[in-house]
Amino acid sequence: MPHQGTPVGRVHALYRYPVKSTSGQPLVTAAVTSSGLEHDRxxxxxxxxxxxxxxxxxxxxxxxxxxxxxxxxxxxxxxxxxxxxxxxxxxxxxxxxxxxxxxxxxxxxxxxxxGTTLQHHDESPLHLVTTSSLAALADLLGGAIDERRFRPNIVLDTGSAPLFLDRNWAGVELAIGDDVVVTVDAGMPRCTMIDQPQAGTAAGPRALKALSVHNGVEFGVQARADRSGVVSVGDLVTLRGTAS
Known part of the structure; x- marks a missing residue:
């Protein structure tokens, strides 16, 4: 059953990057496969x-x-x-x-x-970020921060309380909408790309240094799809299993 578990929020935004390391394409609905969002990278x-x-x-x-x-x-x-x-x-x-x-x-x-058998993504097929973590980083940097700087595939609206919520999700399953189930593997290690400007997005305050001090140079999580399907902005997200 897709909605069994603890509700943690809803899909806030979806992005794919048809050509790796170019600026992303926002979506309202996306197909999720074992390789990530369809056409991503x-x-x-x-x-x-x-x-x-x-x-x-x-x-x-x-x-x-x-x-x-x-x-x-x-x-x-x-x-x-x-x-x-x-x-x-x-x-x-x-x-x-x-x-x-x-x-x-x-x-x-x-x-x-x-791409052929060589995957173009860095660490994992899917990259998830939460609004809670965005709020926590914004507090550290002293101002709002654009989610696009982190090049996520799925942004989850988990509320505005500043908390690196997803760093405790390793090993849990997230059910997204009616079809998709993903497993969270680990935190996403960050690099200098998050401090670089991109089309439509200014670099803003230095995020990498703050993350190195306060969150182990990680932001967001790596994930993979256990069950493929379609997700849309506004879909309910539930957590299965126990966060560590």
Missing amino acids: RWAVYTHDGGIASGKRTRRFRPVPGLLDWTSECDGPDGVPLLRSPAGVPYRVDDPAASEALTAGLGQELTLRE
């Missing part, structure tokens, strides 16, 4: 050495300053995303002109590629 930008363009440097990722100023969306019937330049010029991601525009605009050789 299905495409990515690759650097000349085969790294995946991001805001950080790791074995897999390469920093590409300015990529967050580009946006992506996926609304067409063929499922091919559109990439938009900071000036609003649209490019189909499967058109070589899109890679050429990125290369020219960002000053290095870049190529768009569709």
